[in-house]
Amino acid sequence: MxxxxxxxxxxxxxxxxxxxxxxxxxxxxxxxxxxxxxxxxxxxxxxxxxxxxxxxxxxxxxxxxxxxxxxxxxxxxxxxxxxxxxxxxxxxxxxxxxxxxxxxxxxxxxxxxxxxxxxxxxxxxxxxxxxxxxxxxxxxxxxxxxxxxxxxxxxxxxxxxxxxxxxxxxxxxxxxxxxxxxxxxxxxxxxxxxxxxxxxxxxxxxxxxxxxxxxxxxxxxxxxxxxxxxNPREVVEAAQGKVWKKMIAKVELPQHQQQYNIVSSHLFDGKVIVKAFGDECPDESFEASIPDLEDVYFSQIKAKEEATNAQIPNQIQE
Structure with missing residues (x-):
């Protein structure tokens, strides 16, 4: 009552x-x-x-x-x-x-x-x-x-x-x-x-x-x-077909981060599941992944970090 x-x-x-x-x-x-x-x-x-x-x-x-x-x-x-x-x-x-x-x-x-x-x-x-x-x-x-x-x-x-x-x-x-x-x-x-x-x-x-x-x-x-x-649901729907995943050994993580647009990684059964974000599949070793809000979040944060880092050399030159 x-x-x-x-x-x-x-x-x-x-x-x-x-x-x-x-x-x-x-x-x-x-x-x-x-x-x-x-x-x-x-x-x-x-x-x-x-x-x-x-x-x-x-x-x-x-x-x-x-x-x-x-x-x-x-x-x-x-x-x-x-x-x-x-x-x-x-x-x-x-x-x-x-x-x-x-x-x-x-x-x-x-x-x-x-x-x-x-x-x-x-x-x-x-x-x-x-x-x-x-x-x-x-x-x-x-x-x-x-x-x-x-x-x-x-x-x-x-x-x-x-x-x-x-x-x-x-x-x-x-x-x-x-x-x-x-x-x-x-x-x-x-x-x-x-x-x-x-x-x-x-x-x-x-x-x-x-x-x-x-x-x-x-x-x-x-x-x-x-x-x-x-809207969170609409934001995730817009990421359909843009998230790709792959399981790799831990020692391979730095190479993948350098070679691909890896937005997140987490351990699973002693290995690492990496997720890449992009309009096209990075290569045949990746498979499509159902996106979630975390994928969108990490992709946005990474893109902002990269844009900020790209501005620093220009600012130094100025």
Missing amino acids: LKQALITILKTKAPMNLVIEGLSKTYPNGTQALKGVSLEIPTGMFGLLGPNGAGKSSLMRTIATLQDADAGSIHLGDIDVLNEKPKVRQVLGYLPQEFGVYPRMTAYQMLDHFAQLKGIKNAKERKATVRALLEQTNLYRERNIKLGNYSGGMKQRFGIAQALLGQPKLIIVDEPTAGLDPAERNRFHNLLSEIGEHMVVILSTHIVEDVTNLCRHMAIIHKGEVLLKG
Whole structure:
């Protein structure tokens, strides 16, 4: 009953698109973290996929009003995110990569404290809200356990509970499943999927499988630039007939990496399965492989790395 009541509350909030245009950010040390990023993110789960250092956290922190941009704009509905930060914070739920808790407080005590900070002053309303959120995140039975005794997955679910306070219209979660065991990861996926039916949820991650399983829309970002955006299924369909695989001995890997456009490799039964990306089969020793999002991801990252490396000699000459 409480869980259904919470879902009803979430549904009553009018959906909003998040529109990012030409966003750039350079840090004082000269690192250009964002380079003209433009994205339109609708209601639902949106996957922001990229390796560590790609600019994902810089983008999330800027959207979450924790840092300013050098150029560009962000709008959440009719809210100017960069210039109306108090308004954004009223409708934002944020679960950063590093989420701290008071280890000696129980989940109930801490969530009640957060609810007061969010402006829920009425004790009866606050009690009902806290209970509903703990039910929603499957933590109600563990509500009186101190947070210091929570597992990693339980802490992440608690993080989502606090992010849902105040009926947000935008939820940002940064690398939420890193370090979770498979069972906790599955629970967290189910929770995010349910939440994502009613609001904009941005999932920032380097785990390709999370985006494949959860998101209707996605973008690949690397070195501060958006390399690809679209629907994960359609992105994979576009790669049909472009992925080729072969099993080789480990000692052959360097030669294959030099000779072919190898985008990924992994060990299997003491040997290495390599995957090449291209419009044509590299040679008769390769066979066609059914593509997945990981193949597309690795091909995009490699192409960006090669383009960046090709620019370095020209920059040195200049």
